[in-house]
Amino acid sequence: MACPIKHHVEARDASHLYRKLKKTKLYCVRINHPEWQGLERKRVRTNVASLSLSKIFFAAGKKVVSVADVFNDGNHRQMTTDSDSSPGRKLWEHTADFNDEDTTKWVPQGITSTAxxxxxxxxxxxxxxxDTYRHALLVYPHASDNFREVPVHAGGIMWYGNTLWVLDTYNGIRVFDLTNIWQVGSGDDVGKVFSGVYSAAGYKYVIPQIRWYKWSSSFKFRHSYMALDRTTTPDSLIVGEYQTSTSDPIRLVRYELDYTTRRLKTDSSGVSKAVWAYCVNIERMQGAVSANGKFYLLRSNGASKGDLWVWVPGAAAKKNAGFYPRSPEDLSYDKRNGRRLYTVTEAEGVRYIINSPVNSVSF
Incomplete structure (x- = not known):
């Protein structure tokens, strides 16, 4: 089955383009109008409250720890299982005392890696x-001596240098500081308990937000998944939308990154604009990643296995039906080691981290 992703429509503005789409039912569209490219940087500097809190943690004898410290302090263990189609897939811990495979307290959504x-x-x-892991809590420093949890769906994540990027569905992208992870005390509350004492609902470590690229256009964009592309010059970021029907546009956009600052590139007014955008008529897309000019698009199918669509702009997309187990979410690409695709599945009881060779994909 193929989807033609190659049509182009001209329009005088974004609303006119949308009306033309609705009228013609044409949703595989190249979008060039700047109104469709309005991801604005709300905070352009390091969060002052984050810096103040770091000083408090140091001064009070609390710990500011590294990523390696957290890795080495894993308190849960994954199992490795094999299948003919995906050897080496990993399952979350599932024991009598702790069950990440079936819990409803959290649901796997995004994936990123050290690559x-x-x-x-x-x-x-x-x-x-x-094989070991530990949960950490994302927090927003809202005062010079306090923080609160970040209530986002986190449909997509990206690890870029010393920063962790997390999607906020209709509000843009939040960025967290991996050089400034705080170890807190035990307790059910999130934030300051009293002077010099902090807790995080049972989590041992919290990761503070330092930046927010906030969506600023008049129309909505659903930030559902994202992935890093290190094969472009400069590095770039793909962000896409999940929709259950093609009656609404399903868009992919690309933003350029500055690897020296680990930030989005912006214009003189501090606005980051997409350098490329497409409207793709593949419903239920849960992830997308690009590499070497090729796109890998992931679709969920309810209780059935997920599909992996592959696409080269200017040609038709091809479906690798049932390539993944049910409920796949997000994609990440590793250009090393013969090139790999990573994904994570969300359904209770079948929550995997999957490592697939790119040469197993049919174009």
Whole structure:
């Protein structure tokens, strides 16, 4: 089955283009109008409250720890299972005392790796493909001496250098500081308990937000998934939308990154505009990643296995039916080691981290 993703429509503005789409039912569209490219940087500097809180943690004898410290302090263990189609897939811990496979307290959504972080496969001398893990809490420093949890769906994530990027569905992208992870005390509350004492609902570590690229256009864009592309010059970021029907546009956009600052490139007014955008009529897309001019598009199918669509702009997309187990979410690409695709599945009881060779994909 193929989807033609190659049509082009001209329009005088974004609303006119949308009306033309609705009228013609043509949704595989190249979008060039700047109104469709309005991801604005709300905070352009390091969060002052984050810096103040770091000083408090240092001064009070609390710990500011590294990523390696958290890796080495894993308190849960994954199992490795094999299948003919996906050897080496990993399952979350499932024991009598702790069950990440079936819990409803959290649902796997995004995936990123040390290959994204530094294009090296290791970070602070730690290999990211390990069997132990620990949950950490994302927090927003809202005062010079306090923080609160970040209530987002986190449909997509990206590790880029010393930063962790997390999608906020209709509000843009939040960025968190991996050089400034705080170890807190035990307790059910999130934030300051009293002077010098902090807790995080049972989590041992919290990661503070330092930046927010906030969506600023008049129309909505659903930030559902994202992935890093290290094969472009400069590095770039793909963000896409999940929709259950093609009656609404399903868009992919690309933003350029500055690897020296680990930020989006912006214009003189501080606005980051997409350098490329497409409207793709593949419903239920849960992830997309590009590499070497090719796109890998992931679709969920309810209780059935997920599909992997592949596409080269200017040609028709091809479906690899049932390529993944049910409920796949998000994609990440590793150009090392013969090139790999990583994904994570969300359905209770079948929550995997999957490592697939790119040469197993049919174009």
């Amino acid at each position: 994204d972080a530094l294009d090296a496969g290791t970070y602070e001398a730690i290999n990211g493909w390990i």
